Amino acid sequence: MIPDPVWPAPVLAAVQLADAVFCAIPTGFVTRCLDDVGLPVRYRPFLPVLKFGAAAGLLAGLWIEYLGAVTAAGLILYFILAVAAHIRVRDIGRNMLNASVILAFSAFVFVTFL
Secondary structure, eight states, X not given: OOOXXXXXXXXXXXXHHHHHHHHHTTOHHHHXXXXXXXXXXXXXXXXXXXXXXXXXXXXXXXXXXXXXXHHHHHHHHHHHHHHHHHHHTTOOSHHHHHXXXXXXXXXXXXXXXX
């Protein structure tokens, strides 16, 4: 089933693709954010893989029934954990706002796939 409207899934996929690139490089602001929440360095190489996979899953979900919804659900879980990590370290600023906005948008994308 094609999501309605269709545009949110490719937009979220583009956000995840850009974030994957930023994590793969890694850029200074991403490194600072991950340092702030205390994510161990040994886990950081998995982030680009997860984010590239999320982008691919969202786009493939436009043709493969349920894949987009499952991928969006995974992103909801990921960003719940991200927001919780920011709250845990009292990083209540731009980084938590970014994670919260993407969490909300992921939930919207999930609903479009239903």
